[in-house]
Amino acid sequence: MTMLSGQARLSVAVIGAGAVGGVAAAAMHEAGHEVSVCVRTPFEVLVIQTADGEKRVPVRVITDPGDAKPVDWVLLAVKAFDTPGTADWLASLCDRETTVVVLQNGIDQAAEVGGLVPGTTVLPALVYIQAERLAPGRIRLGYGNRLDAPNGPVAERLVRLFQDSGMEVSLQADxxxxxxxxxxxxxxxxxxxxxxxxxxxxxxxxxxxxxxxxxxxxxxxxxxxxxxxxxxxxxxxxxxxxxxxxxxxxxxxxxxxxxxxxxxxxxxxxxxxxxxxxxxxxxxxxxxxxxxxxxxxxxxxxxxxxxxxxxxx
Missing domain, CATH: 1.10.1040.10 (N-(1-d-carboxylethyl)-l-norvaline Dehydrogenase; domain 2)
Known part of the structure; x- marks a missing residue:
């Protein structure tokens, strides 16, 4: 683990490179972390398209769970119905030191994810990002740069993870x-x-x-x-x-x-x-x-x- 300006450089795996996953991976790269993206369909480089132009984001792309190793953080960004299909990824990426952040719609998802990673910390998050996947590895970001997470020590660590990423983490008491x-x-x-x-x-x-x-x-x-x-x-x-x-x-x-x-x-x-x-x-x-x-x-x-x-x- 190396140090960035004021924070540690951590290992982060993003499962799913759709709209939310792509934007989250780009934010983690901007924050200076070591980023891997876990996908079914490979791509050469992550491209985030905005009204100001395109940003090319170098990330490691993994297509086989067997090639993954435990990381500090997992950002789970697949649709809720795809969660069972991430079991092999989670098994490879998680140990007792890993924190899994569930970036999904709905209200019940964290409990399902927790059943796949017993002993691992799971944190639900609400995503306020308007983005569209145009092609594998290419995302159009419209607006929005906020995650909501339940107030507490784990979410406070999430705030530090996203420091200098361009994305806000808002802590919710309720x-x-x-x-x-x-x-x-x-x-x-x-x-x-x-x-x-x-x-x-x-x-x-x-x-x-x-x-x-x-x-x-x-x-x-x-x-x-x-x-x-x-x-x-x-x-x-x-x-x-x-x-x-x-x-x-x-x-x-x-x-x-x-x-x-x-x-x-x-x-x-x-x-x-x-x-x-x-x-x-x-x-x-x-x-x-x-x-x-x-x-x-x-x-x-x-x-x-x-x-x-x-x-x-």
């Missing part, structure tokens, strides 16, 4: 509320952009905005039942935040549908439905979004939702 606040937005904008095949300009349509508000209202009710300290005012602020997105920006689910990839309904509207059932709350709009996104997603045997779940209520 991670449950923070996670549900983000899900309240994602459960609306992700399916509505993916189903209409339109970017954020679609949210200016009065009928679509009304549907988004209905989805958020249902999610708010479930969030409160699950222990989140959210109110009607929070929902209105989320609607206002949604309106600030520029027309050219899309969502991760839209980008996945355009690319022909599986869609992340389980961690978004599917999560609202699961928690609603646990609390006896009816969420017909979220059940509808779950059914429709499931229907248009490329078939994935691990992503088949039961008829009872879709029709419950």
């Amino acid at each position: 991670m449950i509320t923070a996670a549900w606040r983000k899900l309240m937005l994602n459960a609306a904008v992700n399916p509505l952009t993916a189903l209409t095949l339109r970017r954020m300009e679609v949210m200016r349509d009065p009928l679509v905005r009304a549907l988004a508000e209905g989805l958020m209202t249902e999610t708010l009710a479930v969030a409160v039942a699950a222990g989140a300290a959210l109110t009607e005012e929070d929902m209105q602020q989320t609607l206002e935040f949604m309106a600030e997105f520029s027309d050219g920006n899309g969502t991760s689910m839209l980008y996945d549908r355009l690319a022909g990839n599986p869609l992340e309904w389980q961690a978004l509207n599917g999560a609202v439905v699961r928690h609603a059932e646990a609390h006896g709350i009816d969420v017909p709009l979220n059940r509808t979004m779950t059914a429709l996104i499931h229907a248009v997603s490329p078939r994935d045997p691990a992503a088949v939702v039961s008829r009872d779940t879709l029709l419950a209520g």
Whole structure:
């Protein structure tokens, strides 16, 4: 371990080089750490494209878990439904000194990851980055440079890890509320952009905005039942935040549908439905979004939702 200006140079492995993984890997390189990117499809150099031009980021690319060794930090940046497929990577990259940061949508992901790496520290994080994977190793970064993590000693180490990276780590005293606040937005904008095949300009349509508000209202009710300290005012602020997105920006689910990839309904509207059932709350709009996104997603045997779940209520 060598020293940078004021901090240690650490070994960091990023599992997944999609939009979030690519941006996170670039941030780790900017901070001066030793960065490896673990992927299925190799590429020669990581390129981050912004409005100011392109930045080429030299990282080590690994395609075989057998070539990986334990590192100080793992940033897990695959979609939630791909988590089981990272088991071999995690086994190679983790020991008891490793910290795994889960950079995924949803509210339940850290528990699943923890089951794959017993004895390893696992930290959930909320990602506020608008980016799009254009090709293997090529990412278009629109805006956003923030991660939210639960306040505590592990997250304080995460802040130091990202020092001088250009990315902010915000510590949250109430991670449950923070996670549900983000899900309240994602459960609306992700399916509505993916189903209409339109970017954020679609949210200016009065009928679509009304549907988004209905989805958020249902999610708010479930969030409160699950222990989140959210109110009607929070929902209105989320609607206002949604309106600030520029027309050219899309969502991760839209980008996945355009690319022909599986869609992340389980961690978004599917999560609202699961928690609603646990609390006896009816969420017909979220059940509808779950059914429709499931229907248009490329078939994935691990992503088949039961008829009872879709029709419950």
